[in-house]
Amino acid sequence: MTEVLEGTQQGPQARSSSDTEPFLVVEDLTVQFPTHDGLVQAVSDLSYSVGLGETLGIVGESGSGKSVSSMAVLGLHDEKRTRMAGSIRIGGKEVVGAGDHTMRKIRGNDAAMIFQDPLTALHPFYTIGAQIVEAYRLHNEGNKRTAKRRAVEMLDLVGIPQPDRRVDDFPHQFSGGMRQRAMIAMAMVNNPKLLIADEPTTALDVTVQAQILDLIQKMQKEFGSAVVMITHDLGVIAEIADEVLVMYGGRAVEKGSCKQILTHPEMPYTWGLLGSIADVTGDTSKPLVPIPGTPPSLLNPPTGCAFHPRCVHKDKVPDGRCNSELPELRPGIYANHLTRCHLPDPDAIYESEVKEVVM
Amino acid sequence: MSAPHDAVADSRAEDAAAPELSGVPLLEVKDLVKYFPVKSSGVLRRTIGQVQAVDGVSFTVDKGSSLGLVGESGCGKTTTGRVITRLYDPTSGTIMFEGNEIGQLNRKQMMPYRRQIQLIFQDPYSSLNPRHTVGTIVGTPMQVHQTVPKNKMLTRVQELLETVGLNPEHYNRYPSEFSGGQRQRIGIARALALNPKLIVADEPVSALDVSIQAQVVNLLQDLQKQFDIAFLFIAHDLAIVRHFCPRIAVMYLGKIVEVGDRDSIYLTPHHPYTQALLSSAPDVRQAAIGGRRERIRLEGDVPSPVNPPSGCRFRTRCWKAQEICAQEEPPLLQIGGREVACHFAEAMQVVAATEGDIAAQVEDDDRAPKLEVG
Numbered sequence: 208m209t210e211v212l213e214g215t216q217q218g219p220q221a222r223s224s225s226d227t228e229p230f231l232v233v234e235d236l237t238v239q240f241p242t243h244d245g246l247v248q249a250v251s252d253l254s255y256s257v258g259l260g261e262t263l264g265i266v267g268e269s270g271s272g273k274s275v276s277s278m279a280v281l282g283l284h285d286e287k288r289t290r291m292a293g294s295i296r297i298g299g300k301e302v303v304g305a306g307d308h309t310m311r312k313i314r315g316n317d318a319a320m321i322f323q324d325p326l327t328a329l330h331p332f333y334t335i336g337a338q339i340v341e342a343y344r345l346h347n348e349g350n351k352r353t354a355k356r357r358a359v360e361m362l363d364l365v366g367i368p369q370p371d372r373r374v375d376d377f378p379h380q381f382s383g384g385m386r387q388r389a390m391i392a393m394a395m396v397n398n399p400k401l402l403i404a405d406e407p408t409t410a411l412d413v414t415v416q417a418q419i420l421d422l423i424q425k426m427q428k429e430f431g432s433a434v435v436m437i438t439h440d441l442g443v444i445a446e447i448a449d450e451v452l453v454m455y456g457g458r459a460v461e462k463g464s465c466k467q468i469l470t471h472p473e474m475p476y477t478w479g480l481l482g483s484i485a486d487v488t489g490d491t492s493k494p495l496v497p498i499p500g501t502p503p504s505l506l507n508p509p510t511g512c513a514f515h516p517r518c519v520h521k522d523k524v525p526d527g528r529c530n531s532e533l534p535e536l537r538p539g540i541y542a543n544h545l546t547r548c549h550l551p552d553p554d555a556i557y558e559s560e561v562k563e564v565v566m
Numbered sequence: 567m568s569a570p571h572d573a574v575a576d577s578r579a580e581d582a583a584a585p586e587l588s589g590v591p592l593l594e595v596k597d598l599v600k601y602f603p604v605k606s607s608g609v610l611r612r613t614i615g616q617v618q619a620v621d622g623v624s625f626t627v628d629k630g631s632s633l634g635l636v637g638e639s640g641c642g643k644t645t646t647g648r649v650i651t652r653l654y655d656p657t658s659g660t661i662m663f664e665g666n667e668i669g670q671l672n673r674k675q676m677m678p679y680r681r682q683i684q685l686i687f688q689d690p691y692s693s694l695n696p697r698h699t700v701g702t703i704v705g706t707p708m709q710v711h712q713t714v715p716k717n718k719m720l721t722r723v724q725e726l727l728e729t730v731g732l733n734p735e736h737y738n739r740y741p742s743e744f745s746g747g748q749r750q751r752i753g754i755a756r757a758l759a760l761n762p763k764l765i766v767a768d769e770p771v772s773a774l775d776v777s778i779q780a781q782v783v784n785l786l787q788d789l790q791k792q793f794d795i796a797f798l799f800i801a802h803d804l805a806i807v808r809h810f811c812p813r814i815a816v817m818y819l820g821k822i823v824e825v826g827d828r829d830s831i832y833l834t835p836h837h838p839y840t841q842a843l844l845s846s847a848p849d850v851r852q853a854a855i856g857g858r859r860e861r862i863r864l865e866g867d868v869p870s871p872v873n874p875p876s877g878c879r880f881r882t883r884c885w886k887a888q889e890i891c892a893q894e895e896p897p898l899l900q901i902g903g904r905e906v907a908c909h910f911a912e913a914m915q916v917v918a919a920t921e922g923d924i925a926a927q928v929e930d931d932d933r934a935p936k937l938e939v940g
Contacts, residue, residue, distance in 0.1 A: 268775040368866075382867040383639075412638040412802060414864045417846035421863065439776055442848025469850060483780035485809035486851050487832060487844060494787065495809065497780035501745045 228299070229256040230433045231280065231318075231401050236293035236303075238272070238279050245506045246290075249275040251457045253293075257433040257450075259400060264436045264448030264465065266480070268502045272457035273437045277403045279303075280435075281320055282310040297401060316346040318401035319394035321423075324410050325386035329378040335362070335389045336374035343396045361392040364429075365422055384415035388422065395426050402427070403435045408443060420447055441484060445469060453477050456503045456513030459536060463544035473539045473546040473553040476514045478561045496564050512549065520556060524549040590665040591626040592796050593650065593764055598623045598659035598669075600642075600649050604872060618871045619645040621820035622659070624898075627764065630790065632797040634811030634828075636804060636843070640868050642820040643800045647766040650798065651685045652676055663764070681711050684757040688769035690749035694741040700727070700752055701737035707759045726755040731785060747778035751785065758789065766798045771806060783810060804847045808832055816840045819879040820871055826904025834913040836906040839880045845916040862916070878909065886910045 238250040250272040257263045267273045278284055280295050282302055295302040297317050302310070322328040330338060339358035340351065347354070355374070362370035365388040378386055387407060394402060404423060408416035424447055427434050436448055444451055444465065451468040453461040453476065461474040472478055479498035500517040503509050515521050515529040528534075528549050539546045540554045550556060599622055604615040620642040627633045635643045648654045650661055652668065661669040668679050684707075687693035694703055704723045708714040714722045724734035730751040741749055750770065757765055770786065771779040783806060789795060801807050807814055808828050815825040816839065824837040835841045845862040864883050869875055875882050881891040890909050898907045 268777060384867055413804065413846045413848075414638060414842060415867065416848075417861060417863060418865075440848070441776070441850045445850045446848045479777060481850065483777045484850060485780075485783070485803075485805040486849055487805050487808055487847050488849065488851060489805075489809070491809050491828065494784050495780035497784060498777035499781075501747060501778070502775065 228296070229258040229261075230298055231257045231435070232294070232296045233276070233280065234294040234296075236276060236279060236295060237291065238275050238284065239290040240288060241290065242506075247505050248508060249457055249505055250279070253454075253457075253459055255452055255459065255462070257401070257435055259433050260427070260431050262427065262434040262436060262447055262449045264438065264444040264451045265454060266438060266441060266444055266451060267454035268439060270502050270505060271454040272505075273454050274405055275457075276454075277320070277405060277435060277437055280401075280403060281314055281318055283320075312346075315342055315394075315399070316397045317399055318403065319397070319399040321387070321390050321394050321402065321404040321407045323406040325383070325390045326378060328390060329386060331378055334375050334377055335381065339374075339389075339393045339396055342393050346397045357396065358392075361396050362389065365389070365392045365395075365426075366418075367392070383411055384418060387411060387415075387419050391419075391422060391426060395430060398430050399432060400430075401433045401435070403437070405437045406439070407436075409438070409440070416443070423447065441469075441480060442486075453480070456508050457505055458513065458547065459545070460514065460547045461539075461545065462536075463539065463541070467541055467544055471541060471544075471554060472557065473544065473550075474514075474548045475518045475520045475550070475553075478557065479517070482561070482564050493564075512547070520550060523556065524551075591662075592629045592664060593627040593798070594660075594662040595626070595646075595650065596624045596660045596662070598646065598649060598661065599657045600645050600654060601657045615872050618820050618874055620649065621874075623817070623820070623822055625815050625822065625825060627796050627798055629763070630794040630796055631813070632790065632799050632811040634807035634814040635798060635800045635817060636802060636807050636814060637817035638802065638843075638868055640819075640871065641817040642871070643817050644768055646817075647685070647768050647798060647800050651683050651766050652680075653685070677711070681713070681760040682763045684760065684762040684765050686750075686753050686757050686765060686767040686770045689773050690746055690753055691741075691773075693753055694749055696741055699738050699740055700732075700744075703741070703752060704737075704755045704759055707756060711760055713760060722759075726758055727752075729758065729789070730755045731781075745778075746774050747781060750774060750782050754782075754785065754789070758793070761793065762795060764796045764798065766800070768800045769802070770799075772801060772803060779806070786810070804832075804844060816843065819868060819874055821879060821907065822898060822905075823880065823908070824904060824906045825898070830902070830904045834902075834915060836901055836904065836911040836913055837880075837908045838884050838886050838910075841914050841916050842883075878907070880908075 233256065234254050236250055236253040240247040240249060253276050255263060265273045279291060280302065282305065291303055293303060297313055300313060302313065336355060336358045339361060340354040343354045343357050359370045359374050362374055367373050367385060367388055381389060408419050411419060420443065423434065438444060448465045451463060451465050452459055453474065455476050461468065461472065461477050468477060472481060482496035483498055485495055498517050503513050509516050511530040511532050512534050518529065521529040534547045534549045536545050536547045538544065546553065598620055600620040601616040601618055603613040604617060605611040606614045623646055625633060635646060637643050645654065649656050656669045659669065660667055663679055663683065668676065701723050704726055705719050708719060708722065723737050727734045727737060732748060732751050741752065744752065767786065771782050774782060787810065790797060799807060799811050811828065813827055814831045815822045816837065818839050824831060824835065824840045831840060832844060835844055842862045842864045866883055869882055877893050877895050878891040881887040896907045896909045898905045901911055
């Protein structure tokens with residue numbers, strides 16, 4: 208595994224600066240797309256950070272900005288069609304506004320991404336091996352043979368049986384779970400310090416999902432990477448995240464440790480999410496408690512708190528502040544907990560009204 | 567069609583626990599088989615194999631009740647639903663609807679039954695014609711079956727839209743003007759248009775956001791109560807199926823491996839596959855209370871249905887598999903209030919237990935080395 212050692216020694220500046228701040232820092236990120244219908248405010252004032260070895264789970268509905276923000280981290284938005292502001296630093300290197308050349312060096316080397324649908328993310332025309340080799344050789348010296356050996360080694364590591372033979376297979380010859388494993392192998396081939404997984408298990412069956420989540424955790428241990436897990440499934444979050452960020456309408460609405468978010472959520476949207484999922488042990492005679500209404504349009508988001516049109520607790524806030532004033536992301540009752548809500552004492556409401564419905 | 571009645575009564579006798587209204591279940595499926603031919607390439611296109619999508623599935627659905635069908639992708643649950651609605655013709659086996667065999671009926675004979683058996687599809691984007699207005703989409707079944715006179719059509723369509731929680735004024739809009747959840751409601755209104763007795767719901771909520779899923783599930787439950795509709799609820803989400811269906815059948819590679827009421831399936835699953843499936847379902851509440859559970863991990867993927875393993879189809883991934891599993895196919899036998907197809911069936915608690923319990927259990931039957939036979 209000499210290559211791995213080389214990998215870790217790359218970028219000495221990255222190391223020194225990451226001593227002082229977490230590996231991935233996103234600060235006041237705003238992403239907007241001008242369209243014919245108006246300005247789509249996909250992400251507004253988003254800040255978070257992930258340290259090496261940590262897992263951040265980002266939850267939200269479709270259109271909440273979770274994927275857009277993480278694609279911004281890897282610089283995958285078309286510069287000409289996107290307005291970006293704020294700062295994203297990967298290992299101390301600024302990503303927002305960085306040119307193609309810099310991005311190409313960071314992408315795949317310092318940070319890599321696993322996509323939701325491995326069949327569309329892999330090229331159908333090239334063998335799995337060729338695609339991993341390409342990813343490797345972009346960032347490493349070495350001839351084709353070493354690269355191929357490295358590809359086989361990676362496929363073995365992610366649990367593909369007979370990797371020396373399967374390396375020459377095409378994506379369509381792999382099953383869904385194996386394709387996702389191959390994607391992970393490709394993402395991890397350069398030993399990136401940041402892995403972004405965008406709904407990596409949504410297209411998979413539960414049994415395979417469990418395997419893939421195990422694998423991501425195993426790879427994280429092996430390489431000590433920072434992991435950002437984007438999903439709409441609170442079950443997946445409960446399974447692997449240390450910290451959780453809940454997004455709604457392009458903004459962070461709640462942030463805290465995984466256990467805290469699941470046991471003492473302080474934001475009505477999170478209450479709604481927890482109440483609307485069925486689970487394998489819950490009481491089946493109770494109806495599910497859906498969040499009324501539909502997610503907001505990002506073309507003209509609601510005034511004030513983006514969640515207020517669907518919020519059942521907004522009457523508890525005096526003067527109708529919910530529809531006029533955007534709440535700050537302020538510290539909650541518990542340590543390291545941030546929440547964006549006007550409710551004066553959310554925990555009391557949670558304990559008295561919401562908890563029995565949710566739990 | 568009076569001869570099969572006795573047979574029906576016999577098979578129901580062992581299932582006395584299930585509620586029974588008129589003696590004949592609404593839907594009874596027996597030994598249902600659906601094979602799809604695999605053709606060779608070239609000019610002749612000879613049949614060189616069979617995809618054994620559904621291979622000998624039997625179950626019953628009572629009036630106004632729901633049966634859940636769970637399993638991984640490729641296990642044949644969708645094919646089962648489509649054969650019952652006669653979108654596919656069965657290869658063999660019988661489908662009895664209110665005591666009448668409908669498996670072999672031709673198009674014309676099938677028409678009256680189509681009114682009673684409707685389907686809700688998974689993807690609300692591709693199952694609605696983008697060039698038809700909502701009014702046309704919901705009205706077409708009534709027009710085809712001539713159940714409503716033309717001048718009353720609009721009133722009926724608006725009534726249906728209101729039933730499913732849409733604005734009745736929106737009958738003139740196109741599907742693209744609605745969100746995913748609203749589109750699924752349009753699909754549901756279309757299924758309701760002919761007052762069916764049975765709805766086959768094929769993954770009705772899996773394409774929707776979580777907060778919207780609950781809305782649609784509650785709607786389906788309300789409609790079931792209101793119109794006394796039976797559901798065959800096909801889904802891969804174990805939690806949703808448990809919430810919706812009092813009886814659940816677990817499928818693996820074209821066969822039912824375990825069927826019973828929801829508590830016996832979820833609290834004391836007997837088949838190793840059911841145990842593994844339940845064990846791999848992520849559980850928010852469990853994680854919130856007692857940390858993360860130990861899990862049974864299945865290795866590998868579902869084998870190909872073109873060439874399924876001999877004997878028990880699950881044996882290639884089963885930690886209990888012995889030689890007998892490769893030689894003899896285990897029959898679906900009654901064990902403690904449920905039916906299981908396993909040579910080594912025994913209860914194992916995998917959900918709603920304390921963490922310690924589960925860790926101990928997993929250690930106990932710590933994967934014995936698999937016997938690869940055949």
